[in-house]
Amino acid sequence: MALKIYNSLTRQKEVFEPLNAPYVGMYVCGPTVSGESHLGHARPFITFDVLYRYLLHLGYKVRYVRNITDAGHFEEEGKAAEDKITSKAILEKLEPMELVQKYTHLYHWAMDQFNNLPPSIEPTATGHIIEQIEMIKKIMTDGFAYEANGSVYFDVIKYNEVYSKKNQPYGILSGRNLEDQLDTTRELDNQDEKKNKVDFALWKKAPVEHIMRWQSPWGEGFPGWHIECSAMATKYLGKKFDIHGGGMDLQFPHHECEIAQSTVCNHEMPARYWVHNNMITINGRKMGKSYNNVVKLSELFDGSHPILTQAYSPMTVRFFILQSQYRGTLDFSNEALQASEKALRRLMDAYEWLKAQSFTSEKKSTDTSLDQQLKTWVNELPEFMEDDLNTAKVVANLFEMVPVINSLKDKHISADAVSGATWQLVKAQLTLFIEQVLGIKVESGANKKQLNGVIHLLIDIRKEAKAKKDFATSDKIRNQLLEMGIQIKDEKDGEVSFTFS
Protein backbone atom coordinates (compact mmCIF):
# COMPACT_ATOMS: atom_id res chain seq x y z
CA MET A 1 0.00 0.00 0.00
CA ALA A 2 1.15 3.48 -0.78
CA LEU A 3 0.66 6.71 1.10
CA LYS A 4 -2.36 8.59 -0.14
CA ILE A 5 -2.92 12.18 0.73
CA TYR A 6 -5.71 14.59 -0.05
CA ASN A 7 -4.55 17.28 -2.45
CA SER A 8 -6.57 20.48 -2.17
CA LEU A 9 -5.46 21.40 -5.66
CA THR A 10 -7.13 18.42 -7.31
CA ARG A 11 -9.71 17.89 -4.59
CA GLN A 12 -9.00 14.23 -4.24
CA LYS A 13 -6.83 11.75 -2.47
CA GLU A 14 -3.71 11.03 -4.47
CA VAL A 15 -0.89 8.56 -4.14
CA PHE A 16 2.13 10.43 -2.86
CA GLU A 17 5.03 10.29 -5.26
CA PRO A 18 8.02 12.51 -4.53
CA LEU A 19 9.56 14.45 -7.37
CA ASN A 20 13.03 13.20 -6.50
CA ALA A 21 12.73 10.15 -4.32
CA PRO A 22 14.02 9.50 -1.73
CA TYR A 23 14.08 13.25 -1.13
CA VAL A 24 10.96 15.08 -0.08
CA GLY A 25 10.55 18.83 0.25
CA MET A 26 7.82 20.09 2.52
CA TYR A 27 6.91 23.68 3.32
CA VAL A 28 4.48 24.56 6.07
CA CYS A 29 3.32 28.07 6.88
CA GLY A 30 4.48 28.91 10.37
CA PRO A 31 3.25 31.39 12.92
CA THR A 32 3.22 35.15 12.99
CA VAL A 33 5.09 35.87 16.18
CA SER A 34 3.15 38.91 17.28
CA GLY A 35 1.30 37.07 20.00
CA GLU A 36 1.10 33.88 21.93
CA SER A 37 0.11 30.70 20.11
CA HIS A 38 -3.32 29.29 20.81
CA LEU A 39 -4.89 25.90 20.42
CA GLY A 40 -5.87 26.62 16.84
CA HIS A 41 -2.22 27.04 15.91
CA ALA A 42 -1.38 23.72 17.47
CA ARG A 43 -3.37 21.71 14.95
CA PRO A 44 -1.33 22.33 11.79
CA PHE A 45 1.95 21.99 13.61
CA ILE A 46 0.94 18.68 15.14
CA THR A 47 -0.69 17.47 11.93
CA PHE A 48 2.33 18.21 9.81
CA ASP A 49 4.64 16.88 12.46
CA VAL A 50 2.85 13.56 12.13
CA LEU A 51 3.11 13.73 8.34
CA TYR A 52 6.82 14.53 8.68
CA ARG A 53 7.28 11.64 11.07
CA TYR A 54 5.44 9.25 8.82
CA LEU A 55 7.45 10.27 5.77
CA LEU A 56 10.62 9.71 7.76
CA HIS A 57 9.29 6.34 8.84
CA LEU A 58 8.69 5.43 5.21
CA GLY A 59 12.36 6.10 4.63
CA TYR A 60 12.19 9.42 2.85
CA LYS A 61 14.82 12.05 3.41
CA VAL A 62 12.67 15.01 4.20
CA ARG A 63 13.59 18.65 4.22
CA TYR A 64 10.90 20.26 6.31
CA VAL A 65 10.80 24.05 6.09
CA ARG A 66 8.56 26.00 8.40
CA ASN A 67 8.86 29.75 8.46
CA ILE A 68 8.46 32.34 11.15
CA THR A 69 6.67 35.49 10.11
CA ASP A 70 8.31 38.33 11.94
CA ALA A 71 7.90 41.10 9.41
CA GLY A 72 4.98 43.16 8.32
CA HIS A 73 2.96 45.54 10.32
CA PHE A 74 1.96 44.21 13.65
CA GLU A 75 1.87 45.29 17.21
CA GLU A 76 1.57 43.28 20.34
CA GLU A 77 -1.68 41.41 20.55
CA GLY A 78 -4.35 43.11 22.58
CA LYS A 79 -2.56 46.39 22.44
CA ALA A 80 -2.94 46.89 18.73
CA ALA A 81 -6.45 48.18 18.90
CA GLU A 82 -5.83 50.83 21.51
CA ASP A 83 -4.95 53.60 19.14
CA LYS A 84 -2.72 54.60 16.33
CA ILE A 85 0.27 55.33 18.43
CA THR A 86 3.05 57.55 17.24
CA SER A 87 6.46 56.18 16.51
CA LYS A 88 7.85 57.65 19.68
CA ALA A 89 5.20 55.99 21.80
CA ILE A 90 5.86 52.67 20.13
CA LEU A 91 9.55 53.04 20.76
CA GLU A 92 8.92 53.65 24.39
CA LYS A 93 6.68 50.65 24.61
CA LEU A 94 8.37 47.85 22.80
CA GLU A 95 10.97 47.36 20.13
CA PRO A 96 9.42 45.16 17.41
CA MET A 97 12.27 42.68 17.56
CA GLU A 98 11.80 42.46 21.30
CA LEU A 99 8.27 41.34 20.68
CA VAL A 100 9.34 38.94 17.98
CA GLN A 101 11.95 37.44 20.26
CA LYS A 102 9.53 37.00 23.11
CA TYR A 103 6.90 35.21 21.10
CA THR A 104 9.35 33.14 19.12
CA HIS A 105 10.70 31.75 22.37
CA LEU A 106 7.19 30.99 23.59
CA TYR A 107 6.34 29.31 20.32
CA HIS A 108 9.42 27.12 20.39
CA TRP A 109 8.69 26.20 23.97
CA ALA A 110 5.15 25.12 23.03
CA MET A 111 6.36 23.10 20.03
CA ASP A 112 8.79 21.33 22.30
CA GLN A 113 6.07 20.62 24.85
CA PHE A 114 4.06 18.98 22.10
CA ASN A 115 7.03 16.81 21.19
CA ASN A 116 7.02 18.19 17.65
CA LEU A 117 10.23 17.46 15.83
CA PRO A 118 12.05 20.64 14.88
CA PRO A 119 11.86 21.48 11.19
CA SER A 120 14.99 21.13 9.10
CA ILE A 121 15.02 24.84 8.38
CA GLU A 122 13.08 27.56 10.15
CA PRO A 123 13.65 30.73 8.14
CA THR A 124 12.44 34.13 9.21
CA ALA A 125 10.86 36.71 6.94
CA THR A 126 13.14 39.48 8.18
CA GLY A 127 16.14 37.32 7.35
CA HIS A 128 15.04 37.10 3.72
CA ILE A 129 14.20 40.64 2.72
CA ILE A 130 16.79 40.54 -0.04
CA GLU A 131 15.34 37.37 -1.54
CA GLN A 132 11.88 38.89 -1.42
CA ILE A 133 13.01 42.08 -3.14
CA GLU A 134 14.75 40.04 -5.83
CA MET A 135 11.60 38.07 -6.41
CA ILE A 136 9.49 41.21 -6.69
CA LYS A 137 11.96 42.67 -9.18
CA LYS A 138 11.68 39.55 -11.28
CA ILE A 139 7.90 39.68 -11.26
CA MET A 140 8.05 43.34 -12.33
CA THR A 141 10.49 42.57 -15.12
CA ASP A 142 8.08 39.99 -16.44
CA GLY A 143 5.35 42.59 -16.36
CA PHE A 144 3.10 41.09 -13.74
CA ALA A 145 3.61 43.77 -11.13
CA TYR A 146 3.61 47.54 -11.11
CA GLU A 147 4.77 50.27 -8.79
CA ALA A 148 2.40 52.86 -7.44
CA ASN A 149 3.46 55.55 -5.02
CA GLY A 150 6.28 53.56 -3.44
CA SER A 151 4.30 50.32 -3.19
CA VAL A 152 4.34 47.39 -5.60
CA TYR A 153 1.24 45.42 -6.55
CA PHE A 154 0.73 42.13 -8.30
CA ASP A 155 -1.38 42.42 -11.44
CA VAL A 156 -3.94 39.69 -10.86
CA ILE A 157 -6.03 40.41 -13.95
CA LYS A 158 -3.04 40.14 -16.24
CA TYR A 159 -1.85 36.99 -14.52
CA ASN A 160 -5.25 35.45 -14.90
CA GLU A 161 -5.41 36.33 -18.62
CA VAL A 162 -2.04 34.78 -19.36
CA TYR A 163 -2.23 31.76 -17.11
CA SER A 164 -5.83 30.86 -17.82
CA LYS A 165 -4.54 29.82 -21.20
CA LYS A 166 -2.06 27.56 -19.46
CA ASN A 167 -4.81 26.02 -17.37
CA GLN A 168 -3.73 27.76 -14.27
CA PRO A 169 -6.10 30.65 -13.69
CA TYR A 170 -5.98 32.77 -10.57
CA GLY A 171 -8.18 30.93 -8.07
CA ILE A 172 -7.20 27.44 -9.13
CA LEU A 173 -6.47 26.31 -5.59
CA SER A 174 -9.47 27.77 -3.82
CA GLY A 175 -11.90 27.20 -6.66
CA ARG A 176 -12.85 30.82 -7.17
CA ASN A 177 -13.27 32.66 -10.36
CA LEU A 178 -12.04 36.14 -10.82
CA GLU A 179 -15.35 37.62 -11.91
CA ASP A 180 -16.90 36.78 -8.56
CA GLN A 181 -13.90 38.29 -6.85
CA LEU A 182 -14.25 41.52 -8.70
CA ASP A 183 -17.79 41.86 -7.44
CA THR A 184 -17.14 41.11 -3.83
CA THR A 185 -13.76 42.39 -2.77
CA ARG A 186 -14.23 45.00 -0.11
CA GLU A 187 -12.83 48.50 -0.10
CA LEU A 188 -9.32 48.75 1.33
CA ASP A 189 -7.10 51.70 2.04
CA ASN A 190 -5.12 52.97 -0.92
CA GLN A 191 -7.50 51.14 -3.18
CA ASP A 192 -7.00 53.83 -5.77
CA GLU A 193 -3.31 52.95 -6.04
CA LYS A 194 -4.21 49.61 -7.47
CA LYS A 195 -5.24 49.01 -11.02
CA ASN A 196 -7.80 46.52 -9.79
CA LYS A 197 -9.12 45.79 -6.40
CA VAL A 198 -8.12 42.13 -6.62
CA ASP A 199 -4.46 43.08 -6.93
CA PHE A 200 -2.41 42.37 -3.85
CA ALA A 201 0.66 44.05 -2.39
CA LEU A 202 4.14 42.67 -2.94
CA TRP A 203 5.80 45.62 -1.26
CA LYS A 204 4.27 48.31 0.88
CA LYS A 205 5.58 51.80 1.32
CA ALA A 206 6.18 52.39 5.01
CA PRO A 207 4.29 55.26 6.58
CA VAL A 208 6.43 57.51 8.79
CA GLU A 209 5.31 55.87 12.00
CA HIS A 210 6.07 52.37 10.78
CA ILE A 211 9.12 51.05 12.58
CA MET A 212 9.87 47.91 10.62
CA ARG A 213 11.22 49.22 7.32
CA TRP A 214 13.81 48.30 4.78
CA GLN A 215 15.44 49.98 1.83
CA SER A 216 14.21 48.83 -1.55
CA PRO A 217 14.31 50.03 -5.16
CA TRP A 218 10.92 51.60 -4.44
CA GLY A 219 11.88 53.43 -1.28
CA GLU A 220 11.60 52.45 2.35
CA GLY A 221 8.98 49.89 3.05
CA PHE A 222 8.22 46.35 4.04
CA PRO A 223 7.26 43.18 2.19
CA GLY A 224 3.67 42.26 1.38
CA TRP A 225 1.79 39.52 3.09
CA HIS A 226 2.42 36.64 0.76
CA ILE A 227 5.83 37.07 -0.78
CA GLU A 228 7.87 35.74 2.13
CA CYS A 229 6.64 32.19 1.75
CA SER A 230 7.26 32.19 -1.99
CA ALA A 231 10.78 33.52 -1.52
CA MET A 232 11.78 31.19 1.27
CA ALA A 233 10.19 28.10 -0.21
CA THR A 234 11.98 28.74 -3.50
CA LYS A 235 15.28 29.36 -1.78
CA TYR A 236 15.29 26.21 0.33
CA LEU A 237 13.17 23.78 -1.63
CA GLY A 238 13.60 24.89 -5.21
CA LYS A 239 11.20 26.00 -7.89
CA LYS A 240 9.05 22.98 -7.47
CA PHE A 241 8.76 20.88 -4.37
CA ASP A 242 6.52 18.16 -3.02
CA ILE A 243 4.25 19.32 -0.24
CA HIS A 244 2.92 22.68 0.81
CA GLY A 245 0.89 22.69 3.99
CA GLY A 246 -1.01 25.02 6.22
CA GLY A 247 -4.40 25.76 7.69
CA MET A 248 -7.47 25.82 5.48
CA ASP A 249 -7.93 29.49 6.17
CA LEU A 250 -4.70 30.18 4.33
CA GLN A 251 -5.92 28.63 1.13
CA PHE A 252 -7.28 31.96 0.03
CA PRO A 253 -5.78 34.40 -0.43
CA HIS A 254 -2.39 33.42 0.98
CA HIS A 255 -1.67 30.22 -0.92
CA GLU A 256 -3.43 31.42 -4.03
CA CYS A 257 -1.14 34.45 -4.10
CA GLU A 258 1.88 32.29 -3.45
CA ILE A 259 1.02 30.20 -6.47
CA ALA A 260 0.68 33.30 -8.65
CA GLN A 261 3.94 34.86 -7.50
CA SER A 262 6.00 31.71 -7.69
CA THR A 263 4.55 30.69 -11.00
CA VAL A 264 5.49 33.99 -12.60
CA CYS A 265 8.99 33.82 -11.13
CA ASN A 266 9.77 30.16 -11.59
CA HIS A 267 7.47 29.29 -14.47
CA GLU A 268 5.84 26.45 -12.64
CA MET A 269 3.37 25.64 -9.94
CA PRO A 270 5.47 25.71 -6.77
CA ALA A 271 4.15 22.63 -4.99
CA ARG A 272 2.69 19.39 -6.13
CA TYR A 273 0.54 18.48 -3.13
CA TRP A 274 -1.32 21.18 -1.24
CA VAL A 275 -2.38 19.91 2.13
CA HIS A 276 -4.71 21.81 4.43
CA ASN A 277 -5.83 21.01 7.91
CA ASN A 278 -9.29 22.03 9.09
CA MET A 279 -10.00 24.34 11.99
CA ILE A 280 -10.48 23.73 15.67
CA THR A 281 -13.86 25.06 16.69
CA ILE A 282 -15.29 26.06 20.01
CA ASN A 283 -19.05 25.86 20.35
CA GLY A 284 -19.13 25.11 16.65
CA ARG A 285 -17.29 28.26 15.75
CA LYS A 286 -13.76 28.58 14.46
CA MET A 287 -11.21 29.42 17.12
CA GLY A 288 -9.52 32.54 15.91
CA LYS A 289 -8.22 35.89 16.90
CA SER A 290 -11.00 37.74 15.18
CA TYR A 291 -13.68 35.79 17.05
CA ASN A 292 -12.13 36.52 20.40
CA ASN A 293 -12.52 32.92 21.45
CA VAL A 294 -8.99 31.61 21.58
CA VAL A 295 -7.56 29.45 24.32
CA LYS A 296 -3.85 30.10 24.52
CA LEU A 297 -1.53 27.17 24.91
CA SER A 298 -0.18 28.44 28.20
CA GLU A 299 -3.74 28.72 29.50
CA LEU A 300 -4.36 25.15 28.44
CA PHE A 301 -1.22 23.88 30.14
CA ASP A 302 -1.92 25.65 33.42
CA GLY A 303 -5.72 25.53 33.36
CA SER A 304 -6.08 29.27 33.76
CA HIS A 305 -8.69 29.85 31.05
CA PRO A 306 -12.20 30.32 32.49
CA ILE A 307 -13.78 27.54 30.44
CA LEU A 308 -11.32 24.99 31.78
CA THR A 309 -11.82 23.17 35.06
CA GLN A 310 -8.24 21.98 35.20
CA ALA A 311 -4.86 22.04 33.50
CA TYR A 312 -4.21 19.73 30.56
CA SER A 313 -0.84 18.32 29.68
CA PRO A 314 0.67 18.90 26.25
CA MET A 315 0.35 15.20 25.43
CA THR A 316 -3.35 15.28 26.28
CA VAL A 317 -3.78 18.13 23.82
CA ARG A 318 -1.74 16.32 21.19
CA PHE A 319 -3.77 13.18 21.69
CA PHE A 320 -7.01 15.15 21.54
CA ILE A 321 -5.98 16.47 18.13
CA LEU A 322 -4.88 13.07 16.86
CA GLN A 323 -8.18 11.47 17.83
CA SER A 324 -9.71 13.18 14.82
CA GLN A 325 -8.75 13.15 11.18
CA TYR A 326 -7.01 16.39 10.22
CA ARG A 327 -9.43 17.42 7.47
CA GLY A 328 -12.48 17.64 9.68
CA THR A 329 -13.26 20.36 12.14
CA LEU A 330 -12.57 19.45 15.73
CA ASP A 331 -14.78 20.87 18.42
CA PHE A 332 -13.03 21.86 21.57
CA SER A 333 -14.48 21.81 25.06
CA ASN A 334 -13.36 21.12 28.58
CA GLU A 335 -15.38 17.92 28.49
CA ALA A 336 -13.74 16.72 25.29
CA LEU A 337 -10.29 17.32 26.72
CA GLN A 338 -11.20 15.52 29.89
CA ALA A 339 -12.22 12.51 27.84
CA SER A 340 -8.91 12.63 26.00
CA GLU A 341 -6.96 12.86 29.19
CA LYS A 342 -8.55 9.76 30.65
CA ALA A 343 -8.30 7.85 27.42
CA LEU A 344 -4.64 8.69 26.99
CA ARG A 345 -3.85 7.56 30.50
CA ARG A 346 -5.55 4.23 29.97
CA LEU A 347 -3.73 3.71 26.69
CA MET A 348 -0.37 4.66 28.08
CA ASP A 349 -0.76 2.59 31.25
CA ALA A 350 -1.39 -0.50 29.17
CA TYR A 351 1.37 0.37 26.73
CA GLU A 352 3.98 1.03 29.39
CA TRP A 353 3.20 -2.23 31.10
CA LEU A 354 3.51 -4.13 27.84
CA LYS A 355 6.74 -2.38 27.03
CA ALA A 356 8.28 -3.64 30.25
CA GLN A 357 7.45 -7.27 29.43
CA SER A 358 9.65 -9.62 27.49
CA PHE A 359 8.31 -12.37 25.32
CA THR A 360 9.92 -15.42 23.85
CA SER A 361 8.97 -16.27 20.35
CA GLU A 362 8.82 -20.03 20.95
CA LYS A 363 5.55 -19.83 22.82
CA LYS A 364 2.68 -21.03 20.68
CA SER A 365 -0.76 -19.52 20.76
CA THR A 366 -3.61 -21.40 22.41
CA ASP A 367 -6.22 -18.93 21.23
CA THR A 368 -5.56 -18.61 17.55
CA SER A 369 -8.46 -16.31 16.81
CA LEU A 370 -7.32 -13.79 19.41
CA ASP A 371 -3.78 -14.15 18.12
CA GLN A 372 -4.97 -13.45 14.60
CA GLN A 373 -7.13 -10.57 15.74
CA LEU A 374 -4.16 -8.85 17.35
CA LYS A 375 -2.12 -9.25 14.20
CA THR A 376 -4.93 -7.78 12.16
CA TRP A 377 -5.24 -4.74 14.40
CA VAL A 378 -1.52 -4.16 14.23
CA ASN A 379 -1.30 -4.64 10.49
CA GLU A 380 -4.07 -2.14 9.91
CA LEU A 381 -2.13 0.67 11.55
CA PRO A 382 -0.01 1.56 8.51
CA GLU A 383 -3.03 1.18 6.24
CA PHE A 384 -4.91 3.77 8.24
CA MET A 385 -1.97 6.14 8.24
CA GLU A 386 -1.58 5.75 4.53
CA ASP A 387 -5.21 6.59 3.96
CA ASP A 388 -4.73 10.33 4.29
CA LEU A 389 -3.33 10.13 7.79
CA ASN A 390 -6.36 8.71 9.50
CA THR A 391 -4.98 8.99 12.99
CA ALA A 392 -8.50 8.59 14.40
CA LYS A 393 -8.59 5.04 13.14
CA VAL A 394 -5.06 4.36 14.29
CA VAL A 395 -6.02 5.44 17.78
CA ALA A 396 -9.19 3.32 17.64
CA ASN A 397 -7.16 0.22 16.87
CA LEU A 398 -4.72 0.98 19.65
CA PHE A 399 -7.67 0.97 22.02
CA GLU A 400 -8.88 -2.35 20.66
CA MET A 401 -5.67 -3.84 21.99
CA VAL A 402 -5.82 -2.24 25.42
CA PRO A 403 -8.28 -4.74 26.97
CA VAL A 404 -6.23 -7.64 25.64
CA ILE A 405 -3.06 -6.25 27.16
CA ASN A 406 -4.79 -5.56 30.46
CA SER A 407 -6.28 -9.04 30.43
CA LEU A 408 -2.83 -10.49 30.08
CA LYS A 409 -1.64 -8.28 32.90
CA ASP A 410 -4.51 -9.25 35.22
CA LYS A 411 -4.32 -12.86 34.10
CA HIS A 412 -7.84 -12.86 32.72
CA ILE A 413 -6.34 -14.58 29.73
CA SER A 414 -3.62 -17.15 29.97
CA ALA A 415 -0.05 -16.17 29.29
CA ASP A 416 0.09 -18.33 26.17
CA ALA A 417 -3.28 -17.41 24.69
CA VAL A 418 -1.32 -15.29 22.24
CA SER A 419 1.98 -16.47 20.85
CA GLY A 420 5.21 -14.91 21.98
CA ALA A 421 5.94 -13.84 18.44
CA THR A 422 2.66 -11.98 18.19
CA TRP A 423 3.26 -10.20 21.48
CA GLN A 424 6.67 -9.18 20.22
CA LEU A 425 5.07 -7.82 17.09
CA VAL A 426 2.40 -5.95 19.05
CA LYS A 427 4.98 -4.47 21.36
CA ALA A 428 7.20 -3.31 18.51
CA GLN A 429 4.36 -1.85 16.49
CA LEU A 430 2.86 -0.07 19.45
CA THR A 431 6.20 1.52 20.16
CA LEU A 432 6.51 2.53 16.53
CA PHE A 433 3.06 4.01 16.19
CA ILE A 434 2.60 5.55 19.60
CA GLU A 435 6.04 7.02 20.05
CA GLN A 436 7.55 7.41 16.60
CA VAL A 437 4.57 8.12 14.37
CA LEU A 438 2.04 9.78 16.62
CA GLY A 439 4.82 11.34 18.63
CA ILE A 440 3.28 10.64 22.00
CA LYS A 441 5.84 10.47 24.72
CA VAL A 442 5.52 9.07 28.17
CA GLU A 443 4.73 11.86 30.57
CA SER A 444 5.74 10.60 33.91
CA GLY A 445 4.72 12.89 36.71
CA ALA A 446 7.95 12.42 38.53
CA ASN A 447 11.20 10.68 37.92
CA LYS A 448 12.77 11.81 41.12
CA LYS A 449 14.46 8.96 42.87
CA GLN A 450 13.74 10.38 46.28
CA LEU A 451 10.04 10.82 45.59
CA ASN A 452 9.71 7.28 44.34
CA GLY A 453 11.54 6.08 47.45
CA VAL A 454 9.12 7.93 49.70
CA ILE A 455 6.11 6.52 47.89
CA HIS A 456 7.46 3.00 48.19
CA LEU A 457 8.00 3.57 51.89
CA LEU A 458 4.37 4.69 52.28
CA ILE A 459 3.21 1.69 50.31
CA ASP A 460 5.12 -0.57 52.68
CA ILE A 461 3.62 1.10 55.73
CA ARG A 462 0.19 0.76 54.19
CA LYS A 463 0.78 -2.93 53.52
CA GLU A 464 1.67 -3.46 57.15
CA ALA A 465 -1.41 -1.56 58.29
CA LYS A 466 -3.59 -3.63 56.01
CA ALA A 467 -2.09 -6.82 57.34
CA LYS A 468 -3.12 -5.69 60.81
CA LYS A 469 -6.54 -4.74 59.46
CA ASP A 470 -5.80 -1.14 60.37
CA PHE A 471 -7.82 0.24 57.50
CA ALA A 472 -7.97 3.72 58.95
CA THR A 473 -4.24 4.07 58.42
CA SER A 474 -4.17 2.36 55.03
CA ASP A 475 -7.02 4.50 53.72
CA LYS A 476 -5.41 7.63 55.06
CA ILE A 477 -2.25 6.92 53.09
CA ARG A 478 -4.16 6.09 49.96
CA ASN A 479 -6.54 9.03 50.16
CA GLN A 480 -3.99 11.63 50.99
CA LEU A 481 -1.67 10.48 48.21
CA LEU A 482 -4.61 10.66 45.84
CA GLU A 483 -5.24 14.25 46.86
CA MET A 484 -1.66 14.98 45.88
CA GLY A 485 -2.25 13.38 42.52
CA ILE A 486 -0.62 10.06 43.23
CA GLN A 487 -2.91 7.12 42.72
CA ILE A 488 -2.28 3.79 44.40
CA LYS A 489 -3.55 0.64 42.77
CA ASP A 490 -3.76 -2.75 44.44
CA GLU A 491 -2.87 -5.18 41.71
CA LYS A 492 -4.21 -8.68 41.35
CA ASP A 493 -0.99 -10.33 42.43
CA GLY A 494 -0.88 -8.43 45.71
CA GLU A 495 1.62 -5.96 44.39
CA VAL A 496 0.93 -2.24 44.60
CA SER A 497 1.58 0.20 41.80
CA PHE A 498 1.08 3.92 41.51
CA THR A 499 0.59 6.54 38.85
CA PHE A 500 0.83 10.28 38.77
CA SER A 501 -2.06 12.31 37.49
Place this chain on the structure above:
RNA sequence: GGUCGGGUGGCCGAGUGGCUAGGCAGAGCUCUGCAAAAGCUUCCACAGCGGUUCGAAUCCGCUCUCGACCUCCA
Protein backbone atom coordinates in the same frame (compact mmCIF):
# COMPACT_ATOMS: atom_id res chain seq x y z
C1' G B 1 -24.59 38.29 -1.99
C1' G B 2 -20.65 34.72 -4.18
C1' U B 3 -17.84 30.05 -3.38
C1' C B 4 -17.31 25.74 -0.48
C1' G B 5 -17.94 22.20 3.53
C1' G B 6 -20.91 20.03 7.40
C1' G B 7 -25.36 18.09 10.27
C1' U B 8 -23.72 10.60 13.54
C1' G B 9 -26.04 8.34 20.30
C1' G B 10 -25.28 12.81 26.83
C1' C B 11 -20.18 14.72 24.83
C1' C B 12 -15.79 14.15 21.28
C1' G B 13 -15.26 11.68 16.98
C1' A B 14 -14.46 7.35 12.57
C1' G B 15 -16.94 5.03 8.73
C1' U B 16 -18.81 1.90 4.68
C1' G B 17 -24.66 0.59 0.17
C1' G B 18 -26.14 -4.90 3.76
C1' C B 19 -22.06 -7.71 8.75
C1' U B 20 -24.03 -1.09 12.28
C1' A B 21 -15.22 2.15 14.72
C1' G B 22 -12.99 4.09 19.06
C1' G B 23 -12.81 7.28 23.43
C1' C B 24 -15.39 9.74 27.64
C1' A B 25 -19.83 9.68 30.48
C1' G B 26 -24.20 6.26 32.35
C1' A B 27 -26.05 1.12 34.09
C1' G B 28 -25.13 -3.99 35.82
C1' C B 29 -21.73 -7.84 37.17
C1' U B 30 -16.67 -9.85 38.61
C1' C B 31 -12.50 -8.70 41.57
C1' U B 32 -11.61 -5.92 46.41
C1' G B 33 -11.59 -5.04 53.79
C1' C B 34 -13.73 -0.76 51.19
C1' A B 35 -12.18 1.75 47.01
C1' A B 36 -9.53 2.78 42.69
C1' A B 37 -7.79 0.34 38.59
C1' A B 38 -8.92 -3.62 35.42
C1' G B 39 -12.15 -7.20 32.92
C1' C B 40 -16.99 -8.69 31.13
C1' U B 41 -21.96 -7.20 29.77
C1' U B 42 -25.21 -3.26 28.55
C1' C B 43 -28.27 1.46 27.20
C1' C B 44 -28.31 5.59 23.74
C1' A B 45 -27.36 7.13 16.54
C1' C B 46 -26.98 8.47 11.92
C1' A B 47 -31.30 16.67 10.92
C1' G B 48 -36.26 16.21 8.22
C1' C B 49 -39.12 14.72 3.85
C1' G B 50 -39.23 12.25 -0.68
C1' G B 51 -36.69 9.00 -4.37
C1' U B 52 -33.22 4.99 -6.37
C1' U B 53 -32.39 -0.14 -4.41
C1' C B 54 -33.95 -6.69 -2.44
C1' G B 55 -31.49 -3.43 1.20
C1' A B 56 -29.19 3.40 2.72
C1' A B 57 -26.85 6.75 8.13
C1' U B 58 -23.87 5.66 3.45
C1' C B 59 -26.31 7.34 -3.61
C1' C B 60 -29.94 11.34 -5.75
C1' G B 61 -33.46 15.54 -4.98
C1' C B 62 -35.74 19.07 -1.85
C1' U B 63 -36.31 21.47 3.01
C1' C B 64 -34.40 23.06 7.57
C1' U B 65 -29.95 24.15 10.01
C1' C B 66 -24.66 25.13 11.38
C1' G B 67 -20.13 26.72 9.78
C1' A B 68 -15.75 28.27 6.72
C1' C B 69 -13.63 31.48 3.00
C1' C B 70 -14.43 36.03 0.18
C1' U B 71 -10.30 41.04 5.13
C1' C B 72 -5.07 39.82 9.25
C1' C B 73 -6.15 34.78 10.57
C1' A B 74 -3.46 27.87 11.58
